[in-house]
Amino acid sequence: ANNLGKTxxxxxxxxxxxxEEHFGEIYGALEEISLLGxxxxxxxxxxxxxxxxxIKIAGENVxxxxxxxxxxxxxxxxxxxxVEAIKDALIKAREEETNDEVKLDIIYVGSPRYRIKVVAxxxxxxxxxxxxxxxxxxxxxxxxxxDGQFYREIKDEKN
Numbered sequence: 471a472n473n474l475g476k477t478x479x480x481x482x483x484x485x486x487x488x489x490e491e492h493f494g495e496i497y498g499a500l501e502e503i504s505l506l507g508x509x510x511x512x513x514x515x516x517x518x519x520x521x522x523x524x525i526k527i528a529g530e531n532v533x534x535x536x537x538x539x540x541x542x543x544x545x546x547x548x549x550x551x552x553v554e555a556i557k558d559a560l561i562k563a564r565e566e567e568t569n570d571e572v573k574l575d576i577i578y579v580g581s582p583r584y585r586i587k588v589v590a591x592x593x594x595x596x597x598x599x600x601x602x603x604x605x606x607x608x609x610x611x612x613x614x615x616x617d618g619q620f621y622r623e624i625k626d627e628k629n
Contacts, residue, residue, distance in 0.1 A: 474519055485520045503528035505571070538589045539596045541623075543604045544582045547616030555614035560584065563607035572599050 471481035486496060492514050493499035502510040503524055511521050543563075547555040560576050563586070567574040573589040586603050590596035601620075608618035 473523055485516045485524070488514060488516055497532075500524070500528045500532045501534060504532035505534055534591060536589050536591055537593045537596050538587065539593070539600055540585055540587045541600045541604055542579065542621040543584050543586060543607050543618055544621070545584065545607060545611045545616065545618045546582045547611055547614050549615055552614070552616065555611060555616055558614070559607040559610035559616075559618070562610045563603040566599055566603040566606055568599060572596070574599060574603060576603070 471478055476484070489496050489499040493502060499510070507525060507529075508521070511524070516524075545556050545559055546552075549555060564574060564576055571591050572595065575587045577585045577587065579585050584607075586600055588596045588600045588603070590599060604620040608620065611618045
């Protein structure tokens with residue numbers, strides 16, 4: 471409000487009540503704006519100067535909470551094109567990243583193991599993407615007469 475030369479009361483009258491009505495609460499509105507930018511405000515009638523200011527405030531001050539989980543997949547293929555088969559399986563697994571809210575990384579750990587790391591806004595979503603990616607890799611490697619196995623965690627061999 472200060473950046474626009476407005477009082478807190480003006481802010482509530484001009485945009486606050488509208489945001490609460492549409493999003494349930496102002497912080498919820500700022501989270502949506504942080505996540506979606508202008509898209510979050512497209513169905514709401516608020517002044518353009520306020521829209522720009524809200525996008526700026528949300529971008530600078532709101533962090534969307536995320537969870538990070540990891541799993542492992544062992545992939546083996548003894549065909550003459552086994553390396554290509556494993557690459558194909560990993561590419562297909564990578565395609566399980568379903569939207570902009572989810573980040574999926576597959577990292578080579580050491581033959582035959584790959585780490586699948588998923589960052590998502592909710593644990594359930596992360597777990598679902600992790601399992602789908604691992605299952606897809608195993609499914610694809612089996613079409614190349616290979617085999618695969620998924621591990622949610624790897625036990626430390628020293629213990």
